[in-house]
Every structure is written in structure tokens, then in C-alpha cells.
Amino acid sequence: MSEFITVSYLTTAKDLYKKAESIAVGMTVGSWTDLPLARQEMLAPYLGKVGNVTITEEKDGLQQGIISIQYPVGNITPDIPSLLTTVFGKLSMDGKIKLVDIDVPPSLLAQFPGPKFGIAGIRERLGVHDRPLLMSIFKSCLGLPLDELEAQFAAQVEGGVDLVKDDEIFFVDDKAPLAERLGAYNRIIEASGRPVLYAANLTGPVHQLVDKAKYAIDQGATCLLLNVLPYGFDILHRLAADPDINVPLMAHPAMAGAFYAADEYGISSPLLLGKLMRLAGADMILYPSPYGSVALNHTEALTVAEHARVSNGAHKPAFPVPSAGIHPGLVTQLYQDFGTDVIVNAGGGVHGHPNGAADGARAFRAAIDAVVKGQTLTKGAQTSKPLALALEKWGGA
Amino acid sequence: MSEFITVSYLTTAKDLYKKAESIAVGMTVGSWTDLPLARQEMLAPYLGKVGNVTITEEKDGLQQGIISIQYPVGNITPDIPSLLTTVFGKLSMDGKIKLVDIDVPPSLLAQFPGPKFGIAGIRERLGVHDRPLLMSIFKSCLGLPLDELEAQFAAQVEGGVDLVKDDEIFFVDDKAPLAERLGAYNRIIEASGRPVLYAANLTGPVHQLVDKAKYAIDQGATCLLLNVLPYGFDILHRLAADPDINVPLMAHPAMAGAFYAADEYGISSPLLLGKLMRLAGADMILYPSPYGSVALNHTEALTVAEHARVSNGAHKPAFPVPSAGIHPGLVTQLYQDFGTDVIVNAGGGVHGHPNGAADGARAFRAAIDAVVKGQTLTKGAQTSKPLALALEKWGGA
Structure with missing residues (x-):
């Protein structure tokens, strides 16, 4: 079983669910549906998944809300530059989006030092x-x-x-x-x-x-x-x-x-x-x-x-x-x-x-x-x- | 003659000029008018100065515009952490403010590497x-x-x-x-x-x-x-x-x-x-x-x-x-x-x-x-x- 880092974003889009899907793929394996089956099998462990999508407001054809994406733990090395580049590197420049929270699973948490004292x-x-x-x-x-x-x-x-x-x-x-x-x-x-x-x-x-x-x-x-x-x-x-x-x-x-x-x-x-x-x-x-x-x-x-x-x-x-x-x-x-x-x-x-x-x-x-x-x-x-x-x-x- | 780093900010305040003055003092020597004369003489080389203040909008008792502050070059070590901490460390958390530009004088510029190729x-x-x-x-x-x-x-x-x-x-x-x-x-x-x-x-x-x-x-x-x-x-x-x-x-x-x-x-x-x-x-x-x-x-x-x-x-x-x-x-x-x-x-x-x-x-x-x-x-x-x-x-x- 692979473990995931759960990342939530506050964002705005015409269709929040579609945006979430494009992030889950775009920030991990790059593309998915057009890949040959053998390639999909090879890349499946690296593919992000869409978690919860909560629409808090709809106005002028735009949805605002919180989307959460699950990134496979194996996509990053246990350090913050890798984590932030992976979950908010390119994405930080992609329209209205705020990185709200990151939940790190125990296996990864244990690889960070935390406070010594x-x-x-x-x-x-x-x-x-x-x-x-x-x-x-x-x-x-x-x-x-x-x-x-x-x-x-x-x-x-x-x-x-x-x-x-x-x-x-x-x-x-x-x-x-x-x-x-x-x-x-x-x-x-x-x-x-x-x-x-x-x-x-x-x-x-x-x-x-x-x-x-x-x-x-x-x-x-x-x-x-x-x-x-x-x-x-x-x-x-x-x-x-x-x-x-x-x-x-x-x-x-x-x-x-x-x-x-x-x-x-x-x-x-x-x-x-x-x-x-x-x-x-x-x-x-x-x-x-x-x-x-x-x-x-x-x-x-x-x-x-x-x-x-x-x-x-x-x-x-x-x-x-x-x-x-x-x-x-x-x-x-x-x-x-x-x-x-x-x-x-x-x-x-x-x-x-x-x-x-x-x-x-x-x-x-x-x-x-x-x-x-x-x-x-x-x-x-x-x-x-x-x-x-x-x-x-x-x-x- | 001391040289200055000129830093401009887009910000909002009741009185932009007063805000500029409080930044010039607060981000350098901490306080000024209440200091004894001997202390003022000692700290004068480190005191920031207000440059241009340009009000672009006044609304609801607030002024928005660009203020520029001159920081003595001698306040920082020639590296970006020192520069950013000095001109936008605490200040980044002080209400509506965006760091717009930094002009570095030649003496300091020469201490940064710039592109090798x-x-x-x-x-x-x-x-x-x-x-x-x-x-x-x-x-x-x-x-x-x-x-x-x-x-x-x-x-x-x-x-x-x-x-x-x-x-x-x-x-x-x-x-x-x-x-x-x-x-x-x-x-x-x-x-x-x-x-x-x-x-x-x-x-x-x-x-x-x-x-x-x-x-x-x-x-x-x-x-x-x-x-x-x-x-x-x-x-x-x-x-x-x-x-x-x-x-x-x-x-x-x-x-x-x-x-x-x-x-x-x-x-x-x-x-x-x-x-x-x-x-x-x-x-x-x-x-x-x-x-x-x-x-x-x-x-x-x-x-x-x-x-x-x-x-x-x-x-x-x-x-x-x-x-x-x-x-x-x-x-x-x-x-x-x-x-x-x-x-x-x-x-x-x-x-x-x-x-x-x-x-x-x-x-x-x-x-x-x-x-x-x-x-x-x-x-x-x-x-x-x-x-x-x-x-x-x-x-x-």
C-alpha cells in the first residue's frame, strides 16, 4: 500500500473538480489518460489522486473552495524543498491558489527531524x-x-x-x-x-x-x-x-x-x-x-x-x-x-x-x-x- | 558619504509619509526622536531615510501609494538573506505592503556574484x-x-x-x-x-x-x-x-x-x-x-x-x-x-x-x-x- 501526503488548497476555477484532477496528474506524472497501458502501469505509483473537493462559493461562473490532492509519499525526498516544489512549485503560479495545509503520513514525518529539545x-x-x-x-x-x-x-x-x-x-x-x-x-x-x-x-x-x-x-x-x-x-x-x-x-x-x-x-x-x-x-x-x-x-x-x-x-x-x-x-x-x-x-x-x-x-x-x-x-x-x-x-x- | 539601498513598497496607511518615517526608523535603529544626542550621533550612520512618497489613491481615510526608503549599505552583509530580512523581514507582516523594487548601489552590487557565464x-x-x-x-x-x-x-x-x-x-x-x-x-x-x-x-x-x-x-x-x-x-x-x-x-x-x-x-x-x-x-x-x-x-x-x-x-x-x-x-x-x-x-x-x-x-x-x-x-x-x-x-x- 502506498502512502500519501494530503495537501489542501484554496482555489478558484470554473470547475473545481476538473482543476483538482488536472493538479493531481499535472503535478505528478504529467499526463495520464493518453498514456499507453504499459506506461500507466509503470507510473501508477507516482500518480496523484483527488481527495475532497468542497465548493464554498459559486459566482460569475466560477467556483471557489478547498480541494485536496493526495501525493504519493514516494514522489518526494524527505526535505522541505522537495515537498514545496512538488506540491506548490509550478502550481503557485497557476492563478488564484493558496496552499492551506499539508498532512504528512507517519512514515514521512519520521524522516524529518522535528525539534531536538x-x-x-x-x-x-x-x-x-x-x-x-x-x-x-x-x-x-x-x-x-x-x-x-x-x-x-x-x-x-x-x-x-x-x-x-x-x-x-x-x-x-x-x-x-x-x-x-x-x-x-x-x-x-x-x-x-x-x-x-x-x-x-x-x-x-x-x-x-x-x-x-x-x-x-x-x-x-x-x-x-x-x-x-x-x-x-x-x-x-x-x-x-x-x-x-x-x-x-x-x-x-x-x-x-x-x-x-x-x-x-x-x-x-x-x-x-x-x-x-x-x-x-x-x-x-x-x-x-x-x-x-x-x-x-x-x-x-x-x-x-x-x-x-x-x-x-x-x-x-x-x-x-x-x-x-x-x-x-x-x-x-x-x-x-x-x-x-x-x-x-x-x-x-x-x-x-x-x-x-x-x-x-x-x-x-x-x-x-x-x-x-x-x-x-x-x-x-x-x-x-x-x-x-x-x-x-x-x-x- | 554613506551609500544607500533604495527600496520601494506599495502600501496603504492613514498617512503614507508617517508610515514611511516609521519604517525608515523602525527597520534600522529602532527608535530615534527619543534618543539622547550622543546615541543619535552613534547611530546616525545606520538610520534609514524616507525617499519619495507618491500617493496614488485616497479612499475611506486611507492613502495608497509607493513609498521609498533608503537603507544605509552598511546595515547589511552582502547577501540576500540579510538584504531581505532587513528590508522586508518584520515589515512583510505589517499590514498591506508589497516589496516592489530594490536599487542596490554599485559598491554593494559588486559584492554579489551575478551570472558567471x-x-x-x-x-x-x-x-x-x-x-x-x-x-x-x-x-x-x-x-x-x-x-x-x-x-x-x-x-x-x-x-x-x-x-x-x-x-x-x-x-x-x-x-x-x-x-x-x-x-x-x-x-x-x-x-x-x-x-x-x-x-x-x-x-x-x-x-x-x-x-x-x-x-x-x-x-x-x-x-x-x-x-x-x-x-x-x-x-x-x-x-x-x-x-x-x-x-x-x-x-x-x-x-x-x-x-x-x-x-x-x-x-x-x-x-x-x-x-x-x-x-x-x-x-x-x-x-x-x-x-x-x-x-x-x-x-x-x-x-x-x-x-x-x-x-x-x-x-x-x-x-x-x-x-x-x-x-x-x-x-x-x-x-x-x-x-x-x-x-x-x-x-x-x-x-x-x-x-x-x-x-x-x-x-x-x-x-x-x-x-x-x-x-x-x-x-x-x-x-x-x-x-x-x-x-x-x-x-x-
């Missing part, structure tokens, strides 16, 4: 098991000398964050080269007496990134940040699959909007940021929260988290990191929406605190502690002056 | 200087044993094509492994007594693709095909920049529609397929022709070709390969639109010929010869039975 592994490293984690972002990185970055880092750690990440646009780091940052930040972490993960931005020629990651680890890196889409999913896969890269990988969604933002084109955010990031090996997945000005809609944001964490029989769950626009007053909502296994990630919400970044982090930690105990933020603010100030500035109760 | 280098290898080149695609590759592929290859070469390319979905090649294909096809080419380039699909783990390319060349590869977008632009750059990879690189546009197809999101096709592909080192750029059912609009298709070929002071011109829906009857139009320095690329238009692929290729060659001489196709068909049959089937005169 996942939620449990990261909690283990941090020794934090019973609350959402807190991450902060440098206010900015580009152009700052090491001592200024060290001061930012120290304030964030002092306030109690679990993780700190580089700015994703931090490519030119000549004033604070990677090895020097790692040394300086690790000294600050050590002095704090508490584990903190620092996600260093992994940059450089893509064919050298595996070696660069190992170099970073030699220099003390405890976590790596990657702009997955600008570099391509496959390098995340190769980093995750390498046994010597023994630190968690954090996926940044840079450029993701170019794929998911249009209604009728591109790749859906739950697939792109939830399923594919996890499949390729992200331990933590940053993506737009449903709250800020740079926002994903609420349902999609929850679905990304579901794909990141759901039991899929093969891979560890990854941490969703719904980001942008997060301030302490939003922690109740975040906890309601995402539960305990989430990373609360803030930039302006930490650095913009009236007393600075250390109290900014303290405000978040107090907010997290409150909601985990089932308290209101107002109640939490009674024993946390930083939280009281934050709620005054940003609202929340 | 370009139009002249490929013509040199083929010994063809005075007409559009002809490429054909295998009818299909997936699942076919080597002898069937050899037969397809031989027919195409017999008919007079200059190039043959693998199917871009040809990842699983266990029935006709790369080294065996190269050996078999090269024997056919040698027997023909005429140079023909075979673009073998380069596949595998991205961090090993440079080595895989060298292996392929050792095995006789004369040209390599790459699914640039699924793998990421940077690996094309690294292949092009490697002096030992001494064969032309052909860029396939698989997945490009996910970027360019929406009006208000993503990345424009001229930038994505014209400028960036050439910058990264594609010698030949496949993309949707303006003629077929999988079509780019006419203006965009011509602009892609312009970006591929225009003198930019740093890089060799690349061959545009407007593909899909091409049959011999379209060659007049193709020649009018794209001139001599174009590759006529056909799959169905070769294999679907009433007499098979060899005559399919002959029909194209006759059509090309006719238009170059300023003749009609009807005139060309007087001395080419294959062309006459093709025009009968597909039309054209």
Missing part, C-alpha cells in the same frame, strides 16, 4: 516547569558597541527573563562580534546564578551555517536564532538534524508575511509557521501575536500554536512565541489563549517600562506569576510595584 | 550567436527508467534543441540516478556532434549542494537547474561565487507565485525573478511567459527580462526564459517581445507535435530561423514540414 527540553535547561517563559528582545542591536549591548543584556537578566534574543536584523556585528557577545553575556548570566538562554542570530553563507553554528556553540552559544524563510527551510532542517548542534533553535518569521498575508495566494500561516517550522526542527517559533499592530488574526494565531504543540506521533512539541505588541497587561489574555506552554516575548513592553528594562522584566514576571495562580493582574500589582507601574502605563487589570 | 558565455559554449536559443523539457521524469528518459533526450537532441532541462520536481531519481543520466545523455550529445547543454536538477541537503554540484560536474554535468526559492537565494549565490562550479546555473521559479501573485502583498515578480535571481548568480532565469494559461502579465514579463539583461555596471546579463504555453506559432510574438537574447522553452509544444518530439524541436528551429530572417512562420513552413504541421495544430502564421 522541544518544550520539555527547554524547560529542563532553564529549570522552569510551571509557568509561561519570559523572553525579551534587545531594544536594538545594529550599530551599538558591546558595552551598550552588555548593559541592555544585564538589565534584562536582572529583571528575571528566561531568554534574550538578538534583533533579527543583526547581521553587521563588527562592533560586537558574536564570540565577544557570547563571552560577555555568559559572564552576566553566570553572575546572575540562574540559567538564561541567549539566542544569538546565526548569519553567514548558507552552506557554512552548520559549521558556523558549531563555532558559535564552541564559543558558548546556548541557543541560536535563525531567519528561516530568508535562508530557506532546509538549513533549519540540517541544523536540527545534526547531533553536534546541541542547543535549542529559535525560528524567526522574517519575510513570512510575503507568504501568508494574502487571502487567495501564498501559504497559510498555520502551515508555514506552525507545521513546517516544527517539521524542520524549530524548538521555538516566533510569529505575530493576535494582539499588536503587527497582528495575525486570532484563529490563525491559535492554530499556529496548536500545530507547534499538538502530539503528532513523531516530534516533540515546540514553544509558540506569539510576539509583537506584548505588554504586561496582556498576560492574562495570553495565558487564556495559549496556556502555560508559551513564551511571553516582549521588546517595547520591557524596555518601555517607566523604570527601565529590569523593572520591565519584573513587571512581566509578576504578571505571569499572578495569572498562573489564578489572580488578576491588579492583585499581582499589590505586591509588585513594577507591575503596578506597567498597568498604569499600558492598561490591564 | 551570462548570455555571451552560454552562447560561447553552444557556438550559437545569432538567434534565440531553444530549450526543451522532458515530458516527464518522475518514475521513468533511464532508457525511457534516454529516448526522450535523444529525440529532443535529434530535433536540434540547444538545451534540455530536467523536470523541476525530479527529486526521486533512483530509477535514473544523476551520474547515470549524465553519462547516458552526454553519450547522446557526443554522438550528435553538436554542443547541447543538459540542466540537471540539483537536489539534496542545502549545506551540501555546493559539494553536490562539484560532484555533478565531475560526473559530466554541463549545466545545473536549481529550485532557487524552495532552497533559498543564498545557495544560488554560493554556487555562483564558487570558482570551481564552472557550468551555467539555471534558476527555476518554483514557488514564485506564492510571493508575487497578490497585488497588495509579497514581492514583485520583476524584483524577485529579474533582479534578485541575477544578483544571486542565475545565468538563465525561467519564469512564466505572458502567453500561456500559467501567465505573468505582459508588462511584468518584459520587466523581468529587462532586469535580467540590462547593463547594471557590475554583472553579466542573464538569459530570460519566459516559459509555459509556448508552441511554434508563438515564436513571432516571442521574438517581437524579447528579441534575440532569449531562450525559447517548450515542453508540450515539443512533445505534443503530431510527429513526436524530434519534429517538435525541428518545428521550433524552423520558426526561429524564419523570424530571425524577418519571415513569417507561414513562409518558414514552406521549407519545413514539421513547422507546417505545428502551425496546423496550434495556429500561428
Whole structure:
């Protein structure tokens, strides 16, 4: 019995069923009905099949709806470039069509690395098991000398964050080269007496990134940040699959909007940021929260988290990191929406605190502690002056 | 004097100028007006500037138009992941916004490889200087044993094509492994007594693709095909920049529609397929022709070709390969639109010929010869039975 990858598309055509049939043949064996019988027998294992076709709207002689196509697992090699080229290579250019979902059967799933650490592994490293984690972002990185970055880092750690990440646009780091940052930040972490993960931005020629990651680890890196889409999913896969890269990988969604933002084109955010990031090996997945000005809609944001964490029989769950626009007053909502296994990630919400970044982090930690105990933020603010100030500035109760 | 990368976006906002200002600051130094003077002095070289703001429409309190932002060259490392993350990383997720164009100054342009062979280098290898080149695609590759592929290859070469390319979905090649294909096809080419380039699909783990390319060349590869977008632009750059990879690189546009197809999101096709592909080192750029059912609009298709070929002071011109829906009857139009320095690329238009692929290729060659001489196709068909049959089937005169 051959197994299939089930792929669903939102598309528009005069006849959706016919379109589905043309995809099932056109994206696999090329042609079918005109083939001689012997050729059909040879190619049958490679032929795609039409799954469900659901028409949601008919207007002006056009049908819109979801079609699903089944691609034989044997048509692809177990990597994301092969998968995406096969199911959405040429097809992405064929009129109104959005790649909505991909369901990978267990045999293929098992050939992708998935997260090496996942939620449990990261909690283990941090020794934090019973609350959402807190991450902060440098206010900015580009152009700052090491001592200024060290001061930012120290304030964030002092306030109690679990993780700190580089700015994703931090490519030119000549004033604070990677090895020097790692040394300086690790000294600050050590002095704090508490584990903190620092996600260093992994940059450089893509064919050298595996070696660069190992170099970073030699220099003390405890976590790596990657702009997955600008570099391509496959390098995340190769980093995750390498046994010597023994630190968690954090996926940044840079450029993701170019794929998911249009209604009728591109790749859906739950697939792109939830399923594919996890499949390729992200331990933590940053993506737009449903709250800020740079926002994903609420349902999609929850679905990304579901794909990141759901039991899929093969891979560890990854941490969703719904980001942008997060301030302490939003922690109740975040906890309601995402539960305990989430990373609360803030930039302006930490650095913009009236007393600075250390109290900014303290405000978040107090907010997290409150909601985990089932308290209101107002109640939490009674024993946390930083939280009281934050709620005054940003609202929340 | 610092130099700038000028980036233009199509976007919508209440106040386009304010949006431009927030991008210029937000995508570079993060914040500005609230910074102390000493910090402003330190960060001034990294600060983006607002260029032109052109409002094209005002409706319901929203302005739509083109804004241009100037990013200091020193903000990025000379590679496409850094460039795209910097100018469209977070920004891609910030509401309605499409990345329309990027103008790279000469100092930065010179740090990208561009095509190693370009139009002249490929013509040199083929010994063809005075007409559009002809490429054909295998009818299909997936699942076919080597002898069937050899037969397809031989027919195409017999008919007079200059190039043959693998199917871009040809990842699983266990029935006709790369080294065996190269050996078999090269024997056919040698027997023909005429140079023909075979673009073998380069596949595998991205961090090993440079080595895989060298292996392929050792095995006789004369040209390599790459699914640039699924793998990421940077690996094309690294292949092009490697002096030992001494064969032309052909860029396939698989997945490009996910970027360019929406009006208000993503990345424009001229930038994505014209400028960036050439910058990264594609010698030949496949993309949707303006003629077929999988079509780019006419203006965009011509602009892609312009970006591929225009003198930019740093890089060799690349061959545009407007593909899909091409049959011999379209060659007049193709020649009018794209001139001599174009590759006529056909799959169905070769294999679907009433007499098979060899005559399919002959029909194209006759059509090309006719238009170059300023003749009609009807005139060309007087001395080419294959062309006459093709025009009968597909039309054209």
C-alpha cells in the first residue's frame, strides 16, 4: 500500500473538480489518460489522486473552495524543498491558489527531524516547569558597541527573563562580534546564578551555517536564532538534524508575511509557521501575536500554536512565541489563549517600562506569576510595584 | 558619504509619509526622536531615510501609494538573506505592503556574484550567436527508467534543441540516478556532434549542494537547474561565487507565485525573478511567459527580462526564459517581445507535435530561423514540414 501526503488548497476555477484532477496528474506524472497501458502501469505509483473537493462559493461562473490532492509519499525526498516544489512549485503560479495545509503520513514525518529539545527540553535547561517563559528582545542591536549591548543584556537578566534574543536584523556585528557577545553575556548570566538562554542570530553563507553554528556553540552559544524563510527551510532542517548542534533553535518569521498575508495566494500561516517550522526542527517559533499592530488574526494565531504543540506521533512539541505588541497587561489574555506552554516575548513592553528594562522584566514576571495562580493582574500589582507601574502605563487589570 | 539601498513598497496607511518615517526608523535603529544626542550621533550612520512618497489613491481615510526608503549599505552583509530580512523581514507582516523594487548601489552590487557565464558565455559554449536559443523539457521524469528518459533526450537532441532541462520536481531519481543520466545523455550529445547543454536538477541537503554540484560536474554535468526559492537565494549565490562550479546555473521559479501573485502583498515578480535571481548568480532565469494559461502579465514579463539583461555596471546579463504555453506559432510574438537574447522553452509544444518530439524541436528551429530572417512562420513552413504541421495544430502564421 502506498502512502500519501494530503495537501489542501484554496482555489478558484470554473470547475473545481476538473482543476483538482488536472493538479493531481499535472503535478505528478504529467499526463495520464493518453498514456499507453504499459506506461500507466509503470507510473501508477507516482500518480496523484483527488481527495475532497468542497465548493464554498459559486459566482460569475466560477467556483471557489478547498480541494485536496493526495501525493504519493514516494514522489518526494524527505526535505522541505522537495515537498514545496512538488506540491506548490509550478502550481503557485497557476492563478488564484493558496496552499492551506499539508498532512504528512507517519512514515514521512519520521524522516524529518522535528525539534531536538522541544518544550520539555527547554524547560529542563532553564529549570522552569510551571509557568509561561519570559523572553525579551534587545531594544536594538545594529550599530551599538558591546558595552551598550552588555548593559541592555544585564538589565534584562536582572529583571528575571528566561531568554534574550538578538534583533533579527543583526547581521553587521563588527562592533560586537558574536564570540565577544557570547563571552560577555555568559559572564552576566553566570553572575546572575540562574540559567538564561541567549539566542544569538546565526548569519553567514548558507552552506557554512552548520559549521558556523558549531563555532558559535564552541564559543558558548546556548541557543541560536535563525531567519528561516530568508535562508530557506532546509538549513533549519540540517541544523536540527545534526547531533553536534546541541542547543535549542529559535525560528524567526522574517519575510513570512510575503507568504501568508494574502487571502487567495501564498501559504497559510498555520502551515508555514506552525507545521513546517516544527517539521524542520524549530524548538521555538516566533510569529505575530493576535494582539499588536503587527497582528495575525486570532484563529490563525491559535492554530499556529496548536500545530507547534499538538502530539503528532513523531516530534516533540515546540514553544509558540506569539510576539509583537506584548505588554504586561496582556498576560492574562495570553495565558487564556495559549496556556502555560508559551513564551511571553516582549521588546517595547520591557524596555518601555517607566523604570527601565529590569523593572520591565519584573513587571512581566509578576504578571505571569499572578495569572498562573489564578489572580488578576491588579492583585499581582499589590505586591509588585513594577507591575503596578506597567498597568498604569499600558492598561490591564 | 554613506551609500544607500533604495527600496520601494506599495502600501496603504492613514498617512503614507508617517508610515514611511516609521519604517525608515523602525527597520534600522529602532527608535530615534527619543534618543539622547550622543546615541543619535552613534547611530546616525545606520538610520534609514524616507525617499519619495507618491500617493496614488485616497479612499475611506486611507492613502495608497509607493513609498521609498533608503537603507544605509552598511546595515547589511552582502547577501540576500540579510538584504531581505532587513528590508522586508518584520515589515512583510505589517499590514498591506508589497516589496516592489530594490536599487542596490554599485559598491554593494559588486559584492554579489551575478551570472558567471551570462548570455555571451552560454552562447560561447553552444557556438550559437545569432538567434534565440531553444530549450526543451522532458515530458516527464518522475518514475521513468533511464532508457525511457534516454529516448526522450535523444529525440529532443535529434530535433536540434540547444538545451534540455530536467523536470523541476525530479527529486526521486533512483530509477535514473544523476551520474547515470549524465553519462547516458552526454553519450547522446557526443554522438550528435553538436554542443547541447543538459540542466540537471540539483537536489539534496542545502549545506551540501555546493559539494553536490562539484560532484555533478565531475560526473559530466554541463549545466545545473536549481529550485532557487524552495532552497533559498543564498545557495544560488554560493554556487555562483564558487570558482570551481564552472557550468551555467539555471534558476527555476518554483514557488514564485506564492510571493508575487497578490497585488497588495509579497514581492514583485520583476524584483524577485529579474533582479534578485541575477544578483544571486542565475545565468538563465525561467519564469512564466505572458502567453500561456500559467501567465505573468505582459508588462511584468518584459520587466523581468529587462532586469535580467540590462547593463547594471557590475554583472553579466542573464538569459530570460519566459516559459509555459509556448508552441511554434508563438515564436513571432516571442521574438517581437524579447528579441534575440532569449531562450525559447517548450515542453508540450515539443512533445505534443503530431510527429513526436524530434519534429517538435525541428518545428521550433524552423520558426526561429524564419523570424530571425524577418519571415513569417507561414513562409518558414514552406521549407519545413514539421513547422507546417505545428502551425496546423496550434495556429500561428
